[in-house]
Amino acid sequence: MSQSKFGRYGGQYVPEALMPAIEELEDAYQRYILENEDGFMDDFRTRLRDFGGRPTPLQHAEALSARYDREVYLKREDLLHGGAHKLNNALGQALLAKYMGKERIIAETGAGQHGTATAMACAHLGLDCEIYMGERDINRQRPNVFRMRLNGAAVNPVTTGRGTLKEAISETMRDWATSVEDTHYVIGSVVGPHPFPRMVRDFQAVISEEARGQVIEKTGGLPDSVLACAGGGSNTMGAFHQFVGEEGVELYAVEAGGSSLEVDEDGGVAPNSASLSTGSEGVLHGARTKLLQDSDGQIMESHSVSSGLDYAGVGPELAYLVDEGRVTPVNVDDDGALESFHRLSQLEGIIPALETAHAFAFLEEEYETLGEVVIVNVSGRGDKDLESVIEETAERDIENAPEMDVFRGGL
Numbered sequence: 001m002s003q004s005k006f007g008r009y010g011g012q013y014v015p016e017a018l019m020p021a022i023e024e025l026e027d028a029y030q031r032y033i034l035e036n037e038d039g040f041m042d043d044f045r046t047r048l049r050d051f052g053g054r055p056t057p058l059q060h061a062e063a064l065s066a067r068y069d070r071e072v073y074l075k076r077e078d079l080l081h082g083g084a085h086k087l088n089n090a091l092g093q094a095l096l097a098k099y100m101g102k103e104r105i106i107a108e109t110g111a112g113q114h115g116t117a118t119a120m121a122c123a124h125l126g127l128d129c130e131i132y133m134g135e136r137d138i139n140r141q142r143p144n145v146f147r148m149r150l151n152g153a154a155v156n157p158v159t160t161g162r163g164t165l166k167e168a169i170s171e172t173m174r175d176w177a178t179s180v181e182d183t184h185y186v187i188g189s190v191v192g193p194h195p196f197p198r199m200v201r202d203f204q205a206v207i208s209e210e211a212r213g214q215v216i217e218k219t220g221g222l223p224d225s226v227l228a229c230a231g232g233g234s235n236t237m238g239a240f241h242q243f244v245g246e247e248g249v250e251l252y253a254v255e256a257g258g259s260s261l262e263v264d265e266d267g268g269v270a271p272n273s274a275s276l277s278t279g280s281e282g283v284l285h286g287a288r289t290k291l292l293q294d295s296d297g298q299i300m301e302s303h304s305v306s307s308g309l310d311y312a313g314v315g316p317e318l319a320y321l322v323d324e325g326r327v328t329p330v331n332v333d334d335d336g337a338l339e340s341f342h343r344l345s346q347l348e349g350i351i352p353a354l355e356t357a358h359a360f361a362f363l364e365e366e367y368e369t370l371g372e373v374v375i376v377n378v379s380g381r382g383d384k385d386l387e388s389v390i391e392e393t394a395e396r397d398i399e400n401a402p403e404m405d406v407f408r409g410g411l
């Protein structure tokens with residue numbers, strides 16, 4: 001059986017009612033994923049190719065390479081079906097549920113990206129799908145709600161607490177505890193109780209499996225550094241996994257520094273989502289990890305201009321690799337991310353997700369220290385962010401941004 005912990009992080013801090021579900025999933029993870037029973041992993045890879053559009057390219061970024069005087073390569077997960085790396089995991093878990101004989105899928109979603117990927121995977125596989133989404137998020141992310149419904153999913157509003165991602169996860173776990181017989185919970189990142197962090201990482205590892213071969217083919221060797229933005233940490237772990245054992249490759253997890261790194265522990269609100277850089281050890285959603293909590297251990301509200309990074313915790317494996325000194329946690333603020341959003345759009349003709357823009361902001365700030373060959377994981381495309389980028393840019397003084405006022409009200 002695979003280990004439930006990464007050093008002192010991870011584990012299975014769940015109510016007793018959930019243990020049967022967790023144990024059944026551990027067994028399925030072992031058999032289908034680790035041992036490829038019934039050819040599960042072959043089926044998964046074929047579907048990722050034909051339905052998902054894998055492999056995604058590793059593109060040499062000419063303008064960025066010239067700007068920074070080194071070779072910058074982009075792993076184009078934005079070109080995966082659905083426009084982000086999320087499908088790797090959603091398709092993997094939905095398929096696993098099918099092999100386990102479950103007919104119903106439940107999932108949480110924050111901004112709606114994971115819910116959208118899960119709804120797509122369920123339609124593809126003929127599974128029933130219910131998505132829990134905070135009421136506030138439903139109002140902020142209408143287009144993704146429509147996408148989920150178009151794919152046949154039911155979207156259940158969550159009205160507890162602030163009505164955002166944290167409450168949606170808790171609500172989905174509650175459903176699962178009473179429905180495990182016919183239901184699988186497709187969690188959206190490398191978080192939650194074991195075996196989720198390992199399993200989601202294994203599904204996302206296809207990113208670095210491909211990138212490793214691609215970069216060797218293009219440059220004759222391994223990269224000097226790999227950059228990925230980190231919310232829960234699934235695109236990060238996916239982009240890092242095949243390089244963790246290579247000591248010469250520096251790994252940078254770029255967190256959302258939000259509007260400030262100063263955290264008022266008694267205020268209940270963190271102005272950032274940088275749990276690796278500013279958080280402390282605690283338990284959230286079934287795992288021990290680094291998180292943003294107040295002096296009483298209550299989870300704080302987090303903040304980021306990008307909703308996909310706006311989470312108070314982070315995957316336990318990433319917390320472990322940071323403690324071990326293998327992964328370097330860094331962060332950039334909201335303004336830096338917005339500037340990079342515009343810069344990448346103009347220089348490379350790629351509109352990145354606001355989450356991804358954080359990785360490019362770090363590249364802009366620190367390129368001199370990153371070596372000759374740099375891979376940036378382009379976790380997703382920015383179409384979903386147009387409305388908020390126009391709002392946020394118009395309110396600030398963002399370098400090189402086009403005149404945003406003219407777009408206001410037009411979208």
Ligand SMILES: *Cc1c(COP(=O)(O)O)cnc(C)c1O
Pocket residue numbers: 084085086113114188189190229230231232233234235236308309353355356379380381
């Ligand atoms: C959801 C999302 C993220 C953050 O999630 P991780 O689990 O940290 O990868 C980053 N980028 C994009 C495009 C996303 O949709």
